[in-house]
Amino acid sequence: MIAQTEYSKEKKVGEGTYAVVYVGTKQSNERRIAIKEIKTSGFKDGLDMSAIREVKYLQEMQHVNVIELIDVFMAQSNLNLVLEFLPADLEMIIKDTSILFTQADIKSWLLMTLRGVHHCHRNFILHRDLKPNNLLLAPDGQLKLADFGLARNMGSPQEFLTSNVVTRWYRAPELLFGARHYTGAVDIWSVGIIFAELMLRIPYLPGKDDVDQIDVTFRALGTPTDRDWPEISTFGTYNKIQVYPPPSREELRRRFIAATENALDVMSGMLTMNPHKRLSPIQCLTSEYFVELPEPTIPSELPKLKQK
């Protein structure tokens, strides 16, 4: 009951189906915080799965690139998650045409994203909903992975997972095919798409529906063949899809005009069709792209949203 008075709720900033978000202050140190108040009434199965996942996984992770869960408390039979206050997200930055950003800025955001993803994966946690909207930005410029409502432990080999995860545009090909076994490679695919979106300033593969997403994905990146992905023919839907040739390097260069060869290598590595061959977070983090100039922008010097 200390917690109730320790944190003030000052302004409602969002309301979803299962939670209301407030900004407030932690009284003891004046720290700005966000409180996610999870609605509990109206859920006949008790505590909601998304809320459980969020609490479960955030409690395990302390990392500069993962949103900090400061505290959890119960009040009036509602579950309250006290989170660090993160006023912006990457989607807002991408969409704000008045903001210009450089290749060094993109590199910095990608670096922080990959560090966060690496931390999840080494803790055997899959995020399963990476998108610009879930990459939040702290006032000091640090990028933080947020929204662990779809996260889960990496499956053991015999376990079945649901393929109905990740927001459509960021969904890896194995998920589009309905795979019941998958790995951290699904998160890396999402990061690859986010990387492309940062360079293009528009969503890279905006499918209109699940069927269209398959078409859009393979039209841009080529339909995988069983030569580079032998297991592909085990997916029932594979035989029904249109076959597109993969893009040539030249076509990629034309699409991503400012990208260096190393940048294209990392992006293509993350957007490899066969999940076994897709780059791991460590491979990305240790790639030439992060060694070559320009150096990633220091987080505090990254472009910010204009103050309203």
Next chain:
Amino acid sequence: MTAKVKEEPIGDKPVSSSLRITDDDLYRHSTQYRNWSFTPERLDQIRTEVNASAGSKAEKTLKQFLESHPELSREEEEAVASKAVPVTTHEELLLVNYFARMIISFAGKMNLPTEVAATAVAFFRRFFLSNSVMDIPPKEVFHTTLFFACKTENYFIGVESFAKKAKTTTDAILKHEFKLLESLNFTLMNHHPYKALHGFFLDIQNVLSGRVDMKYMGQVYTNCKKSISDALLTDAVYFYTPPQITLAILLMEDEALMMRYMQLKFGLQPDNGDGSGQSSQDSEQVSSNGINASKLLEVIKSCRSVINNKIIPAKDDAVKITAKIHYCQNPMAVIDRLKRQRESSSIASTPQPVETDSKRQKT
């Protein structure tokens, strides 16, 4: 919620290879380590405190009861004093273990995955590190922990179908869900030894390649999996890490095999025949994977003795303890029982079986 470990956030800065984050570092950041690992002394202290606080509350209730019922005869007062006795720390432990054991068999009957059952047991036992069986009867949170474990382990079953399968009501299942979450300090991740077992199972075959029979290893694996479920009912889970527990279980299953494995894997020196196992000079030896083999063996052996020290409470004990709790909460029940006994003996002059009342109490 307990304060988070405030230290250098891992992975923030580029580190040289010697400073790489190891799996042990990651485990030390887990809530299982930070919140739910104790020294034996600390664990004893926690249990004693929980019991003492609930016990004194029960004493107070009894005192108030006797004060507000001056009409009771001396015989009745004595009956209350002898039947309504707050339970001891040891009795609490017996009762919790009795129900924890039942969770495993119940989960088996419901065909729930092993990990779900293991998590339910962990939740249930942790719940009674901050609540006394005198305050919340174990059978009231029995289904709650299992249902909640299904959700946290991503094995969702709707509360209605769960209630139907478990032959209880949805209200009974959900009644203490918040209390459970709060008692768990909002920490829900569990690392069980089953994954470690699978890892060692594969590694033993690799390290002792050609020298172990595959079919035999399969048998070892199956036996160990069962032994792990048993070990989860002991305090080993609070004192040791999942891989340590797994190694202890493997050692119990086939000591010769494990000694050979540990010699090859961790550079453990073979037993020099005097029974001491290690000569003092090599006790500090550290193998190429950074593990001090003799230290490891020592830890595993002490873990083994904790696992061997398991408590298997008899049903009778559970019934007796439950009756005590019932009488503490309802001292009037002692009087009613006494009256009924008197009446029936005066009518039929055949005394009722003494157990009747406590049996009605049983789960």
